[in-house]
Amino acid sequence: MKKNMFTLVLGCFFASFVQAGVVAYWTFDEKDPGTQATLGETVLDTSGNGINLEVTAKSDPNMTFVEGNPDYNPFGSAVYFFPPSTGQVLIPAAGGPSFDLGVDYTIECLIWLAGPITTENGFLAKRGLPGEYWYRFDEPNGRPNFLAREYVKDGEVLNSGGKVASENGIGAEQWTHVAWVRDSVTEEYRVYLDGELVLTEHDELAGVSYENDGSVHPVQIGAMDPDYDSAAKRFHGKIDFIKVSDEALSVEEFVQPIGKPSDPDPASNSVMVPIDKVFGWSSIEGQNIISETVNLSDTEDMSNVLESAVADGNSISFSNLQKGQTYYWRVDTLIDFGDDGTTIIEGDVWSFNTPSCVITTEEGDLDGNCSVDMLDFSILAENWLRSNEYE
Template identity: 35%
Template sequence: MKKLSIFCLVSFALALCGSAFAGTLAFWEFNEQMPGTPTVMGQRIVDSSGNGRDLYVALGTEGETTFVEPNPHYGDGSSMGFTADANRLFFEPGYDFGDGGPVSGSQINFGVWDSFTMETLIRFPTRNDDGDLYCAPLGVIDPETGTQIWWRVRNTNNLQFLVKDDVGVQSAFNVAPGSTAPGGETVPNLYDGNWHHWAVVRDTSTSEYHMYVDYILVASITDSTGTVTLSVPWGIGGWGPGYDTRNFVGSMDFLKISDEALAPEGFIQPTPYAAEPTPANGSYDLPTASVELSWNAASGDGVTVASQTVTVASDADMSGVIASETVAGNSVSVSGLEASRTYYWQVETEGSVDGEAFSSMSDVWSFATVEAVTPLAAYWQFDGGSPGSDILPGDQLADTSGNNRDLLVILEDEPEIGGAVFGNPDAYYGSLASFEGFSDNQLTVTESKIAVPENESLTIESVVKFSVNESSLNAILATVMSEENNYWYGVGQSQYWFRTEADGTLRFWVQDVSGNSNSVRGSANIYDGQWHHVAAVRDAAAGKIRLYLDYALEAEVDDVTGDINPNGSTTVAGIEGYTSRNFEGNIDFVKVSRTALGPAEFEQPVAVPSNPDPVDMAIDVPTSYTYSWTPIPEASISSETLIISEDPYMRDPVAQIEASGSSALVADLKFNTTYYWQVETAGSDSGGSFTRLGPVWTLTTPSCTVDVYHGDLSKDCVVNFNDLAILAGNWLMSGL
């Protein structure tokens, strides 16, 4: 078990925080600050061995090294999060921190008969984004003598460790992942996003070096080295000065150097914890009446379990607790769950190891319950506000499917041109409003993801409109990995998304839990300022994925994917963590169905007034003019009202005129002004009674070429006898 203390306060007594470990030369636990706190230049990072070999933080080329979440199975506290160009950590003997505390302790050297053990707990992202990067837990190289010790994962993923002594004799490991360890195990690739315990041992009693990964011996070599005398700083999370391409990328929970050759049982051990959950983490479509949760209890040599407490919560942070129970066995039944919900659970274990008490938490696992309504999974209509009203971070946008997948609005980036709003709808779908988003701004997210089993189909349909000037990627809907999992595990994770490409074409992409992926892309450019019905379909029975545009099949490919069960959220109008995919345009609705729909089963448009006169976007329309339109066909119309406004969202109308015969006289508008107008129709058709707003059309009145200076006293854009009459009246009133 790792941690002796949590977040030791920075003071003159830092070097004494904790107690000295017998045989420990240095022990850096990175517990100075809470997770999420960046380091600062010159900060002291404590050596808790009691030997005073504190690290100092040195300037990187970009960003700060940051305290991050630790591996919870090795104790509380923090770990250190490194990026390639962030601040760096050094152990320099005698370094004066300038804080009034002790200088850093003495150099670490090794004689010809000195054994040692170096062990660390590390986590690397799956993707090594910089192909030249060699992630090094530590390194120290004396440029004058050539004496050196370094430890790294090469960019080829090989595990390497080298010692070169004072006379130039060296011993070095170069262990390839996938190779066979002495015990027959396969050597893992540490670039896998998971935590690994990694150790190197020099055993002078046998003249051997040994390398261990996760307590398993992966390689041994002959020790040919002698005395190692160093006079330069040690780099922790990299090599010494001048070796920027060896900087560590990932998290380091601790690094410990001991002055003896330890066996695996002498390494720092994890606290025993519950594991192997049933149902498996991420399971879905579980019943609401009762779910049986079970697990393997904490185990190991000398482990005694005294109690286990199971907690079930509504959120991944385990703050919204809905049930907690201490159980005698390794299972518990949870009942009274809601449909269409994701739940999270965890097991706390109290016990002892060889008489020493411990308390541990399992990982947080999740499961999702069955849908309340099928096959409809979600239906977001964006009718919760009137056009022109703001959509603010923290707002909830209702899912009207009955499956409770309300959207939570989050601010993904600082707005450049204002926040998202409720926009005008596409009148052909009878909506009251639309979602009108702006790039680098709002994003909507739901915690209750929509998974797609191997034998199930999926349909995503939406009605969208983009500006003719649009040129970016716009995600309509995505169910992807979480942002954290994207960092650690990268590509190859289960996900799907439906978006437009930069050229305005549609694209639907799916990837299953095994990494198999499919993509289908359209050819038509919908960045044209018009509303379009778009749909993406995964047809499991036919083995196809399809794209539809305005009810016509646009593209189709064979589907090679199986189970699609992303571990992140379902996102509308963007992709969580990718601001470059935020939606810039209008979405009238998004509807998700767990079945393969065809055009006849898609949401169908309704009839609305059409053929406006003046035509949409007309210019130089007289300020007094008789407006007309074609009424809703095949309907019994009881009334039509023309509404006209200077506001594009039709707020504060300047006139509402009862029409006669699908026409109405609009008089006394202002010159050089843009107006917006629509027709509200009340009546009935085969679907019953309705009150329906038509499309919003726009027009501009003529510009004036004369003003009061030119004699236009009546301000009607002409100079005539009316103006002379006004002038004459003014003369009479003046008494001249």
């Protein structure tokens, strides 16, 4: 039997944004990966505002909890909306709970679209009087699309006054942080992908709150409209979290990934790196770091580890580097996440190669830089002075 797509519907009343800060924060961490969603179960709003979600569907919900994005939360789950059948989505009656967007807001989400992207992936929507709004990710590249319409400003009904469609898509089967920002001060809509501004557009409805009575349907996540008897209007993919704020946030205020070690010294792909080089990096910021382990390999996939050592600080020297070789190295960070436990965050793989020298140490290249220069004479002079100490 084919399963029909479900939607998540708000489980308690919330009329408007009345306080600055986080309004709702759904992390979808209630269940372990591999757990099937069940009808009527609750997805908690972790902001503490009690705007919980309820799973509803025509039959068994076509959703399961899966592994989330470890770059943001190594312990969390995500919800996976499987590509559904053509069955109609059902939601509670018009008298259900309400949720409205104000004159300023930021909607952040961590999204993974199932490929190929051949649909209008309805992400979040609410329809009623006096207007409606929806968010979706459109074919062919998953470009963020938003529309608010039938709202009144200065006595005029604007049917498409809030349309924002970015040409930049998030692509298929890769995690992307998406942020829609509405700013009443600048009268702009802004769209960010992984913290990069990809669209700025004038807000023709600036100053108008997107309130409606939900008489067609209350806010729902996972589909645009229950009246569409088509899979083309439903979300296909994974959602790690959704965070709604009642402010126009800056990039620095977005939910941030845990991060990885950065700024390698020498820079990745460096050439002619001396074999006695002291290697350095910038550690992950804002985390309780227990230790950093540095791994050296001669294979890009780090399958053949030549050296592995816990660093004292954020620098290290390798003891057995050979000339004329290409090496790969990575810094893995053990982090304490408190009650959640500890986990290792693997860093990026950086590479370098050492010089291939015609001249040898015996021939005068004392510093290993493949040339006889003043530094070699300095080393020779220092060695001569040291040797005289014992005469």
